[in-house]
Ligand SMILES: Nc1ncnc2c1ncn2[C@@H]1O[C@H](COP(=O)(O)OP(=O)(O)OP(=O)(O)O)[C@@H](O)[C@H]1O
C-alpha cells in the first residue's frame with residue numbers, strides 16, 4: 001500500500017475506532033493478543049478502509065460503501081433450529097452437549113485468553129481489511145478438531161445467530177486424515193437492529209479427508225457481513241464448498257484456498273440472491289500449488305432491484321503444478337435493469353500442461369420458458385418464481401444429499417417469497 | 421365456443437402482418453381441422469389464441485364463449501380453459517415435471533375457485549393419465565421436456581391436456597414426430613376428451629391424423645386467412661391434389 005496523504009477518517013471508520021475503544025475492556029485476550037488488537041486498530045486508523053484503488057477491492061469500494069457501523073453488540077447466546085433437524089448444533093458460549101466420538105470442540109475465547117492464537121490472527125496482507133477488523137474485534141468462536149478416520153453421521157451446524165450490533169467470531173478447524181464430515185456455517189440476524197459481523201474460518205482438510213462445508217448467510221437487509229474462509233487442502237483432500245448469500249446490505253465473502261497436496265480437489269458452488277440496494281462481493285483466490293489438483297467453481301447469481309454483485313475469481317497455477325484442471329463459471333439472472341453483476345475471472349498460469357477455463361453469462365428469464373409455463377395456467381409471478389428457482393436449484397441439487405438439498409431449497413424459497 | 425372475427429395480427433413492434441383478416445367459428449363439441457401450407461400462419465394463430473405477446477392484434481376480435489379474450493394474459497386464458505399443445509414443446513431445465521404439473525393444475529383450480537388437489541390424489545391422477553398414454557413414469561422424474569424425444573414431447577403435451585381438462589384444445593401438429601403406434605395412442609387420448617362441451621382445433625398437414633381424429637369441419641389457411649371451409653372431404657381432396665387448386669381459386 002502506498003499512502004501519501006492520510007485522508008480524514010470517514011464516519012464509519014471513526015465509529016469502528018470508537019467502537020473498539022468502547023469494547024476493548026470486554027474483549028478477552030492475553031497481553032499478546034491485546035497488543036495485537038491495538039496494533040491492528042492502529043493500522044486501520046493509519047490506512048483507513050480499502051478503496052477501489054486497492055486492486056482486490058476494486059469492485060467493492062469498501063470505504064465508500066460502509067456508511068455506518070452500529071454501536072454495541074450482543075454477545076448473548078441465541079439458539080435457533082438447525083437447518084437440518086438432526087444436525088449437531090454448535091454455538092460459541094453454549095454447552096455443546098454430547099459430541100460424537102472423534103469430534104473435539106474448543107472455546108475460541110479460551111484460546112484468546114491463553115494467547116496461543118496470535119500468529120493465526122495476523123491479517124493475510126496489507127489489503128486484508130477483514131482479517132484486520134476481525135483480529136481487532138474478535139470476541140469468541142469455536143475450534144473444531146475431527147480426529148483422523150472419523151466419519152460423522154450427522155452434519156455439524158456452526159451457528160452464529162445474533163440480534164444486531166457487533167458480532168466477531170473465528171473458527172479454526174482441522175479435519176483429520178481420512179475423516180469425513182458435513183459442516184454448515186450459518187450466519188443470521190434474528191433481531192431487528194442492524195449488524196456488523198465478521199467471521200474468519202481457518203480450515204485444514206487433511207490427507208484423503210472428505211468434507212462438505214456449507215456457508216449460509218441470511219443477514220438482515222441493513223447488515224454488514226464480512227467473512228473469510230482460509231483453506232488448506234492436503235493430499236487427496238476433497239472439499240465441496242457451498243456458499244449461499246441470501247441477505248445483508250454490504251457483504252464481502254472471501255474464499256482463499258490453497259491446494260497444497262497432490263490429488264486435492266475443490267468443488268465450489270455458490271448461490272447469490274441479491275435484492276434491494278445491497279452490495280455483495282464474493283472473492284476467491286485459489287492456488288493450485290502442486291501437480292494433479294482439480295477444481296470447479298460454479299456460481300449462480302440472481303439480481304433483483306438495484307442490487308449489485310461481484311464475483312472475483314483468481315486462480316493461480318504454480319509452475320510445477322502440471323495436470324491442474326480448473327473450471328470456473330459465473331451465471332447471472334438479471335431481473336432488473338437497475339441491477340448489476342460483475343464477474344472478474346483472473347487466471348495466472350505458470351505451468352504449461354494444464355486445463356483451465358472460465359465463462360460468465362448474464363441473461364434475463366427466457367420469454368419462451370415463461371410463455372410455456374403460463375400457457376398451462378401458472379400466473380406470471382409464480383412462473384417467474386419457478387424459473388428463478390430452477391436456475392439456482394440446479395446447483396443445489398448437485399449436493400445429492402436429500403436433507404441438505406431440502407434445507408437449502410427452503411432458504412432459497414423463503415428468500416424468493418419476498419419477490420412473489 | 422370460439423369465434424374469430426376479421427383478425428389481423430402482426431409481429432409485435434414490426435409492420436409484418438401474418439394474420440390478415442381471418443374468420444373462424446368453432447362450436448362446442450366440434451372438432452375443426454386446420455390445414456395449410458408451411459408458413460401460412462397456423463402456429464401463429466395458435467400462439468395468438470394462447471396469448472403470446474410476440475404478436476399484436478391490430479384489428480378484429482377473438483371471442484371465447486361470447487367474450488373477447490384479447491385483454492386476458494396467457495395464464496388467465498389457460499385458466500379459462502384454453503389449451504395449446506405446442507408444435508415444438510419447450511424444454512425447461514431445472515423445473516421438475518411433476519412439480520410443474522402440480523403447480524399448473526392447482527393454479528388453475530385456484531383460479532376457478534376450486535380447492536387444491538391433495539398430493540396422493542394428484543399422483544394417482546398423473547399415473548392413470550400417463551398409463552393411458554403409455555408414458556414411462558420415469559420420464560416424469562426429469563425436468564420439463566428435457567431430453568424427451570420428439571414423440572415423447574408430443575405425448576407429454578397430451579398428458580398435460582388430459583390432466584388440465586381444458587374446454588378449447590388447440591393441437592398444433594401433434595402428429596408430427598409420432599410413430600405409427602404413438603399416433604394411435606395419442607389420437608385415442610384426444611378422442612377420449614371429445615365431448616359436447618369441448619371444442620378442438622386440430623392443426624395438421626396430413627390426412628392420416630384425421631383418419632384417427634375425424635373432424636367435423638376442415639379449414640384451409642393461406643397467407644393468414646381462411647380461404648376455404650368445409651367438411652372432412654377437403655382433407656382428402658388436399659391429399660390428392662395439394663394446395664394449388666384452392667390457392668388459385670382464392671386468388
Ligand atoms: N416471431 C416471428 N418473427 C419473424 N417471423 C415470424 C415470426 N412468427 C412467425 N413468423 C413468420 O410468419 C409466417 C407464419 O409462420 P407460422 O409458424 O405461423 O406458420 P405455420 O403455418 O405454422 O407453418 P408450418 O406448417 O411450417 O408449421 C412464417 O413466414 C414465419 O416465418
Ligand SMILES: [Mg+2]
Pocket residue numbers: 462463464507592593
Ligand atoms: Mg406451424
